[in-house]
Amino acid sequence: MTARQTPLYETHVKYGGKIVEFGGWLLPVQYAGIIDEHKVVREKAGLFDVSHMGEVLVKGTDALAFLQKLVTNDVSRMADTQVQYTPMCYPDGGTVDDLLIYRRSQDEYFLVINAANIEKDWNWMKENSAGFNVELTNLSDETAELALQGPLAETILSKLTDTPLDNLRYYWFIPELKVAGKTVMISRTGYTGEDGFEIYCRPGDAAQLWEAVMEAGKPYGLMPAGLGCRDTLRFEAALPLYGHELSATITPIEAGVGKFVSLDKGEFNGRAVLAGRKQTGPIRKIAGFILTGRGIPRADYPVLSEGRRIGTVTTGSYAPTLDKNIGLALVEAEYAKIGQHFDVEIRGKNVPAEVIAKPFYHR
Template sequence: MEELKRTPLREVYEQYGGKVVEFAGYELPTQFKGFLHEHHTVRERAGLFDVSHMGEVTVKGKDAKKFVQYLVTNDINTLNNNCVLYTFMCKEDGGVVDDLLVYKFDEDDFFLVINASNKDKDVKWIMDHKGDFDIEIIDVSQNIAQLAFQGPMAEEILQKIVDINLQEINFFQLRRNVLVNGKKCLVSRTGYTGEDGFEIYCDPQDAKELWNAILKAGEKEGAEPIGLGARDTLRFEACLPLYGNEMDESITPLEMGFGFFVKLKVEEDFIGKDALKKQKAEGITRKLVGFELLDKGVPRHGYEVVKDGKVIGHVTTGYKSPTLNKPIGLALVEEQYAKIGTEFNIKVRNKELKAIAIDKRFYTKKTKSK
């Protein structure tokens, strides 16, 4: 068995009571004081995540912009310097290779942030499609540690230890060479929780000092470390998709209901564009929908969705929502059953429990968007 990898913050987990599990080939904390407590900490105050297992790739050179435009479904032409774009990489048939963030430093300098569970696959995909583009692609994942500081009090706390006015960074914008507790970092107003917050990219050797400095700065406000358990419930409530759940190589962004991030009218080609145009023209046959479980129980990933004795789809993510205090989920179902108000059943073990389709935006995001 391959030895599990460790982030630069591995040795601080136990210090804060972290319970370690295997995730994406890494030893990572699933929780510290308990995922429910941590979930509410992020919703109400601020929480700090170690996300150093994420992957980072630089794309530089004369054709950098042209290449990234070809690689992803969103329109890179709309992206200004020092801004961030959410997008997908798709296969030729429209299935999702991964979702990612594209950071634009300049016309010839881009920074891609990819998911940990797909890191090797994504890097290979990017490299394999370099073609004749005049660019240099480098996997810099090992040279970067990443912290995410999320919650309504994140700005107020982080402001104490940075050398810039954080209010000048709007949602999906970035600043480079920011001094965080005296250490040079890239800071972006991004995150995976539905709350305002920041992602901080730093030198791995500075990660522990920054981790401790941020928690110390937020001691009075009740900032705490957060594990993977709360990270999943937080992103789910905000309807932020997870690879392997809401998306994979057999599901397209249009089926997910994320067509906003697929710009079919851009002049340039991108991988999967023809297939996605065809799918949109012909109409999608299945759709991601939110639902509330009306009977007592908890929906889980993989559970069948049933209507009149027929399996019409499956649950992609399900929880008893910590914020809403009721069992809700996301399910990929046949398109005719995706209308809000449609009733169907969720097969929990051998029992069918009643559910109703609802808006999948379960939680209103509080991100800074001015």
């Protein structure tokens, strides 16, 4: 299967993006460099192409009932124009995906799913929709998405729209507005641990919007940002990445996102298993750690205690904001307590590490 291009592929080439394949897509891993891009998002603002993400529209009189069965969070608590983060689980409690739900009305919701999971999620949703009066539409190919992230994001985006943005709260959205003359939907959301906006548009408008945002951001030090710093930014904020901290074999309870599992809303996929895990406490947990020896931890490295394997690194990296080598690891629950010590095996050597609080970074 050949890798796909987003509508901004040529733009990335023009801006000097170093293109890599990610989840079946050709995307920029970096432009100026991962650390420079990371720091500019923390201090000013960065612009990301996230058009590879998937989008599904759920409409119908049973839309709410269907979503309540499908996901772990309580969708009935949402108001119109609110956004909600939620895991979506299998009956055994393992995670199908984690996603964002945008409520347009009680009968209409817009879902944003992970790029690598589009086909799997789509099939799972179709299968689960049996018996519900809902219509599902896969809008992934008809939707492009830019993410403007960083403390100056509002200042920059305000230059391109007459719609006031200062009263748009975190995890709320504006269904339709003009940005740089194009009709878009924006939400105050992101995946970096910073303030910011996600801009949904028609694929044909993406390149012009990118250029308009870059131009508006010039006086503020805006830089294009790639997948590399998107990962280091989300990781410092301890936001889970599907396939690492969440997967078909890792429940939301183990991943530390149990607060998005609402047991009091009635029946949903995985409820029985997740209720049991919440009650007894999970036998494995995602722990944040810092290396006290030399080396950089990477995903899939073994975690050991007195030579016995107790878990696996799920994400590890040098953290530019903290200037430390840190990681997340799925370990036996007793080793996940703050102050615990274990070793990470890095290229055949056991490097000592200590469990620390997460998120590693707060804005």
